Amino acid sequence: MSFTELPSSVIFGCSGLSLTHEERIFFEESKPLGFILFKRNIQDKTQLKALIEDLKSTINHSNPPILIDQEGGRVARLIEPHWPHFPSSADLAKGNLKEAKTRIYENYAQIAKQLRDVGITVNCAPVLDLNVKGADPIMGDRTFSSDPYIVAELGAVAIKALQEGGIIPIMKHIPGHGPATCDSHEKLPIVTLSYKDLKPHFEPFKANASCPWAMTAHIVYTAIDPYLPATQSFLVIEEIIRNEIGFNGFLISDDLGMKALSGSFAERARFSLEAGCDAVLHCSGKMDEMLDVMQGLTPSLPSLQRQSL
16 A cells, blocks of 8 residues: 655544554555544543654654644543643633733633643634524534624634744634534535625634634535535635635645535545645544545645645
């Protein structure tokens, strides 16, 4: 099994607290761009540091990104008793804007330090989606506000704190998961808002277009592309994310394993890259799925200009 001498345009998860022999051989052959970690991979600081070093040892490109979702609130992979609990975005945003900015900076600065201390280099945060009344609760308190101006302002503080702490932030879920009425982990959301009504959802991303990385939403926006979710839509990525929003950084898909996407994992990966994602994300650590993902990749080096590692 041999795929490519260059980093593949994929970020993989692994199955447990340490690498299996099969995983080690697979990663050595497939050469993923980087790795993402979940609670299933984390026991304590010593074990986590060892796992990260082991993952890095399987690939020969320097400084591979090591990702995690450490938003705070409901979405945190580093948890007590070894790491403190951090508030949700909604809790951090309470009170006046000045006080909220101070809390958010301090919160994300602490998160950055804890990630850096164990060898994690990329945080899948902050969430820049709007809190929309009547939408699916999957976003809810993960969002800062229903006001695009406030989300933009507070998101900028979180991004700054992470970057100044040596961590690459990923703003998500571009161009906006807020209005979805179902959870994209479970099914494909179809948002039927007009283009005019979608524009407020773009604003927090537009205001933070200099963020080095962004993660796509697995959502169909019928006013832009009535057939394909943003992750696999050239129209959404080129016309909205790249041109309207002005994001020229490194664009990764949300998890290919989410039920919003259909088709084989090879097709999910290929369609996402062809649409304009710089890399795809596969999280489950399941070997059969990872092998299928690799069949959908065109061996190529992701854009180093946008990678910002």
